[in-house]
Amino acid sequence: MFELHVTERFSAAHHLRGYGDPCEQVHGHNWKVTAFVECERLDAVGLGIDFRVLRRHLRDVLADLDHRDLNETSWFRETNPSAEHLARHIFERLAGRLGGGPAALVRVLVQEGDDSGAAYRP
Known part of the structure; x- marks a missing residue:
């Protein structure tokens, strides 16, 4: 089994309702997101999934955030x-984009x- 990953970043604000802490106030982060996929086989080139393809899908999901x-x-x-x-939201959206491809989001x-x-991870 092979595990591959790509990492992307985005910036966004949020606040945590009902937390009773300074994080209840609006504040921002430079978020870092890493997506991990697994595959059992490699293609003829020796790739489980093209990093560019996985990265493009992750960027598309993060663009909305x-x-x-x-x-x-x-x-x-x-x-x-x-x-x-x-993390769950991004997982669900990214899994939907990857579908039944050669690598499964884990x-x-x-x-x-x-x-x-x-x-x-589900």
């Missing part, structure tokens, strides 16, 4: 845009900074 207040998006009006929820890691983050 970049330079936004996440709380104002339709996905997070009712749900807090925590790193955990954001995990998405979302980091608020270099030292904290959350991963989602």
